[in-house]
Amino acid sequence: MVSPRIRRCIYRIAPSRLLPYADNMTSFTTISEKVHAGERLSCDDALLLYESRDLLAIGELAALANARRNGARVYFNVNRHINPTNICVNRCAFCAFSRTAGAADAYTLSREEMVRRAREAQHQGATEVHLVGGLHPDLPFDFYLELLREIGQAAPQLHIKAFTAVEIDWFATISGLSAETVLERLMAAGLGSMPAGGAEILVEGVRQRICPEKISGHRWLEIHRLAHRAGLKTNCSMLYGHLETYDDRVRHMELLRELQDETGGFQVFIPLAWQPENSPLKLDTRGTSGLDDLKTLAIARLFLDNIPHLKAYWIMLGEKIAQVALAFGVDDLDGTVVEERIGHDAGASSPQSLSRERICHLIRMAGKQPVERDTLYNPVIR
Numbered sequence: 001m002v003s004p005r006i007r008r009c010i011y012r013i014a015p016s017r018l019l020p021y022a023d024n025m026t027s028f029t030t031i032s033e034k035v036h037a038g039e040r041l042s043c044d045d046a047l048l049l050y051e052s053r054d055l056l057a058i059g060e061l062a063a064l065a066n067a068r069r070n071g072a073r074v075y076f077n078v079n080r081h082i083n084p085t086n087i088c089v090n091r092c093a094f095c096a097f098s099r100t101a102g103a104a105d106a107y108t109l110s111r112e113e114m115v116r117r118a119r120e121a122q123h124q125g126a127t128e129v130h131l132v133g134g135l136h137p138d139l140p141f142d143f144y145l146e147l148l149r150e151i152g153q154a155a156p157q158l159h160i161k162a163f164t165a166v167e168i169d170w171f172a173t174i175s176g177l178s179a180e181t182v183l184e185r186l187m188a189a190g191l192g193s194m195p196a197g198g199a200e201i202l203v204e205g206v207r208q209r210i211c212p213e214k215i216s217g218h219r220w221l222e223i224h225r226l227a228h229r230a231g232l233k234t235n236c237s238m239l240y241g242h243l244e245t246y247d248d249r250v251r252h253m254e255l256l257r258e259l260q261d262e263t264g265g266f267q268v269f270i271p272l273a274w275q276p277e278n279s280p281l282k283l284d285t286r287g288t289s290g291l292d293d294l295k296t297l298a299i300a301r302l303f304l305d306n307i308p309h310l311k312a313y314w315i316m317l318g319e320k321i322a323q324v325a326l327a328f329g330v331d332d333l334d335g336t337v338v339e340e341r342i343g344h345d346a347g348a349s350s351p352q353s354l355s356r357e358r359i360c361h362l363i364r365m366a367g368k369q370p371v372e373r374d375t376l377y378n379p380v381i382r
Helices: 004-013 022-037 043-051 055-070 111-123 141-154 165-175 179-189 204-210 217-229 246-263 290-303 319-327 342-346 356-365
Strands: 073-077 079-082 128-131 159-162 233-240 266-273 332-335 369-372
Touching (some): 022 043, 022 055, 043 290, 055 290, 073 356, 079 111, 111 128, 111 141, 141 165, 165 179, 204 217, 217 233, 233 246, 233 290, 246 266, 246 290, 319 356, 332 356, 356 369
Parallel strands (some): 073 332, 073 369, 128 159, 233 266
16 A cells, blocks of 8 residues: 555645546546556546546556466567658658658668668577668558568568558558558568557547647547558557647547457557657757656556556667666566667657666566567567
């Protein structure tokens, strides 16, 4: 149990607009009973948790839910991020990564360069290459098919996790093919799974304010549904800390939970803390707080009872919050990453990469057991 003295400290540092703990004691007790009984939480339950000031009690419940599923195991992988281009036809209000083709700092990597980086990653012991980029107006769909084939030939031990639902939709647009056919051809060329990006907030009112040019939330879900039906595992995410409300966050997670009930294809949920420093979206905020980060992770573990893993993305959270999150229901710290561009262009102050040894140290210092995994969460034995 959390002592009254610790609770008083939490009250002092929590945002003043949140409701007092005592006002919601009865409802919180009901939620606790549901969690201990293994019952599903409602949207109202999740909203009450967001408005609760008892961060440590929420964390305790999330830790219990996680321990039932994952024990003391915390997963990570040795991976390499490659962002093929920052040239993009969209101008999302929150994004500091995208550029027009004529911008001085616009870039597009050659296939040869990306294959070289993939080969280098395999040589360094990576098991995954993660490919996500902008929607380039001039690159044909065949460019990406050839890229997958060439990486597969040059680095056959790497699992290729590539292309968000937004990119899949773009490939369908530029090729004149259906999304189903695009996925089939990508899989034939070597695509092994899909990353989580592009979900942002699936609620259309918010989506129209932060990324009106991007595919709808319905389309994002549809493409992941098609991927799951085709046999691809995918990840899912939520960009939080900008214009959305707690209701928007909960509705977003509800939509993911509903699709997971239908398909079972999501492997991990990744809350992404918005980085405001270099974002075109100008708000009177400095981004998320550590309290909000930890609460959002914990509530996600409790609410998304059908998604097996929860990731603290250290790129956006920083090492210390990501490490503390291991006591708040998190069982995945992502991986070594190497040269991530999207979050860092937005202002993330984390390092560009972490060594395998550093990740294991962070996990052990949190009292957990590090488990190196491949992309599909199979343990890697070295």
